[in-house]
Amino acid sequence: MGGAAGRLVGALELVMGGEVPVRVRAWDGSEAGGEGVPTLVVRNRRAVRRLLFKPGELGLARAWVAGDIEIEGDFYRALELLAGVVWERGEEAPGLGELVRRAGFRRGVAGLVRLGGVPLPPAPPKEEARRVRHLHTRHTDRRAISHHYDVGNEFYSLVLGPSLVYSCAYWDEGISLEDAQRDKLDLVCRKLGLREGQRVLDVGCGWGSFAMHAAREYGVRVVGVTLSQEQAVLARKRVADAGVAGLVEIRVQDYRDVDDGPYDAISSIGMAEHVGAEKYLEYARHLHQLLAPGGRLLNHQIARRPHGDEEAYQLDSFIDAYVFPDGELAPIGTTVTQLERAGFEVRDVESLREHYALTLRRWVRNLEAGWERAARLAGPGRARVWKLYMAASALAFERNRIGVNQVLAVRTPDSGTAGLTLRSRAWAG
Incomplete structure (x- = not known):
């Protein structure tokens, strides 16, 4: 798989221990992944850094809100496919400790680091609320x-x-x-x-x-x-x-x-x-x-x-x-x-x-x-x-x-x- 999209899909699969459920198009125009599924458009390297510093739901959400990623195709279908990776891992899904011990996990993270560029966490989008931990005053x-x-x-x-x-x-x-x-x-x-x-x-x-x-x-x-x-x-x-x-x-x-x-x-x-x-x-x-x-x-x-x-x-x-x-x-x-x-x-x-x-x-x-x-x-x-x-x-x-x-x-x-x-x-x- 060539281009940034191929490298991104390859790194993500090493981290996840499974296939990326959507097609991916990267900032350089390259594409990789399955056919007949919605496309996740990764518009810039900042999106990768968001996933690195906040893996899972919040990182994806920040990238979406900031416009660093886009979805082409059936929006609901894309969410269903991504939910299996992000939102609905289930009780038997591997925890972080097991993921880290998997062969290839560190290589995958290293690949994402190289793709992400400058190793600094992007600021959250301004729409994110300051959290106060359920004081309910x-x-x-x-x-x-x-x-x-x-x-x-x-x-x-x-x-x-x-x-x-x-x-x-x-x-x-x-x-x-x-x-x-x-x-x-x-x-x-x-x-x-x-x-x-x-x-x-x-x-x-x-x-x-x-x-x-x-x-x-x-x-x-x-x-x-x-x-x-x-x-x-x-x-x-x-x-x-x-x-x-x-x-x-x-x-x-x-x-x-x-x-x-x-x-x-x-x-x-x-x-x-x-x-x-x-x-x-x-x-x-x-x-x-x-x-x-x-x-x-x-x-x-x-x-x-x-x-x-x-x-x-x-x-x-x-x-x-x-x-x-x-x-x-x-x-x-x-x-x-x-x-x-x-x-x-x-x-x-x-x-x-x-x-x-x-x-x-x-x-x-x-x-x-x-x-x-x-x-x-x-x-x-x-x-x-x-x-x-x-x-x-x-x-x-x-x-x-x-x-x-x-x-x-x-x-x-x-x-x-x-x-x-x-x-x-x-x-x-």
Whole structure:
């Protein structure tokens, strides 16, 4: 194999102890690797140095975000092939110690060093967040939320579409993304059993889509809280334009500082992933205290599959560094247990895993269709972050590596009367 691509593939195969699953094109125009698979375009030697100094996922992610590598062909297929090397090594995959002892490993690393040129670690792309190790104080949570959500309202409008709902939609045959998001919002309202005149808290209200839907369709009064200043500005404008300003209040406020209960219902849609394992019971207890007896909580939350005895784990290094700093996922069983420990009676759990995969693929399609504008709005690096994050997440949901669930819980009164559970219909109160 000639040229830089041949030398790169050869060195990588020595390091990995197996074939490189994609075709490679190097900065000198040379190509090497298999046929009929996506091509990994390595644009410069800096990409090699990134892999040397941060082997695996984070090195690849930094090279992608910086534009040092590109993918030609089916993006999802390329991620699946690379996942077998980077993200899904499995329990029986060799650890670093075994890799180092393999014949050829050191020769492979030496080859990469020669290809990489100047032996200095490249600076991470500016889009990488400074990490604080899951402190989950008000200050660190506000900073983490700002990193993710204060990317620009126009950018999010392009990706999410007119609904501006940043959580999984609820799909049926032949419907649009906007219709699927409307149906999800209505599903939450019906599970909460909303009735005119009730008071509702929307924790992590985003751009106000649920608050507007609940107020307009069910006549409830909604308080929405977010830590994102940019979200709040647009949410207030959307509320005013929708003619529901008399029913909806948008606050920039930490959920822990909400003290004006009781509320008849609480929605928490795609927010609890930011709470953290150590703070989760506090989160659940606070929401329980804010509810009136008989009040309902709809907790819509991404979950991971359980492995080992740990209750939660840090999101993978790319997601933690570039997308959701300090985010943590827990198994659904852990979430249900914590809600019950806080005093809730859990009445219903519904998995929407496949729905989220469909939603993410639509968001990726929106991003690709408006790529030039997205890169102008948020910067090319940030646009590349979002494409990788959403496409990889779609595959994770499709492969059952992660899931998402709606948990309906009640602050059951002393009488024990909490209403009948009628799946996908209103509850009988």
